Amino acid sequence: MSTPAWSEARYTAKRQSNPRDSNVSGDQLANDLAQIASGRCKKAFGRVFAYFAPRLKAFGYKQFGNEQLALELVQETLLTVWNKSHLYDPEKAAVSTWVYRVARNQSFDMMRRQAARPETLMADDLWPLASQESDDVPIDEQILGDQARALLALLPDAQRQVIEKIYVEDKTQQETALELGVPLGTVKSRVRLALERLKEHLHRED
Template sequence: MAQGTPIPDDHAALLQAIARHRERAAFAVLFRVFAPRVKAWMIRSGAADTVAEELAQETLLAVWQKADQFDPGRAGVSAWIFTIARNQRIDALRRERYPGTLLPDPDSGGAAEPVPPESAVAMAEQEARIRAALAGLPAEQAAVVRKAYFEDKAHAEIEQELCIPLGTVKSRLRLAITQLRAALADRP
């Protein structure tokens, strides 16, 4: 390795320094090492150069914010950072694919269109049906649904937050969706 390039064990130490002491110098080293790699990976994944740059910065910002969640017993630093990068890429693709699902920026100053009364009633009824269907789910399934759909979290994030295997996250989500469909299909 080139002189001055940290070895992988040093990466874990740098990440721990960020988690424990919010050391900017440690973050600067990780940023210099991983930002170009993440950007190159994003470009290979099909992202435009400017998008790849933004996603690399968002990834490293998430590394700074989530440094205390790093567990060296579960993954190496590189694998952990690229998992975050992958999640950032997936979130970006979701934003591209479903731009209309994002809420308008409240600071934009534009007035919202008035909702016709019959639409407001229909929306309220549908919301009540969904809440009732969610209440009928087992607590474990409801928690996964809330994180996936209401908090828009990736499966890997849910795995980390709930401390359950990824396969369990997916199984609970699949079972919950099946039960929700059945519960919502039974009602008018």
């Protein structure tokens, strides 16, 4: 739930937000996170919000193909950034990489809630970056795409098989169940367990 401090900071950040003025350096973003962590600095959060909000909205839209869900992802991600800025370690990752990882964790939660509605899930929902190997994809998103493919190898064979068929081969859960010769409920259970396992691994990386 949003705290008064977060709500006020978000309001201030929205007033300051201007994508054309958000071309800040990685060092500045790291400094802003440090100010948020140490003093809950609303101006610093405003700069972080201005830089990441439009990028996270685009990232969320690629994931869900839905503007409302994309905006929800922006809010949940930046709320987490506000609350957990003290966990950022500049020695381990760039600010953008850390923030996109937070966004990925949030998207796993959202996708698990949607897992019971396979008609709303597309192949790009879980691995939206895996098929986007072009110069147009920001380097942070390319890194996350590499991580997504590597994560598949961490799953048990049965879970990896259903994830690949549904989210890589773009099959429905029903088609996957028929192809594998297992009940639909088993496919849904494996999807849920796989998403939980992947999210747990991402949490351990943070």
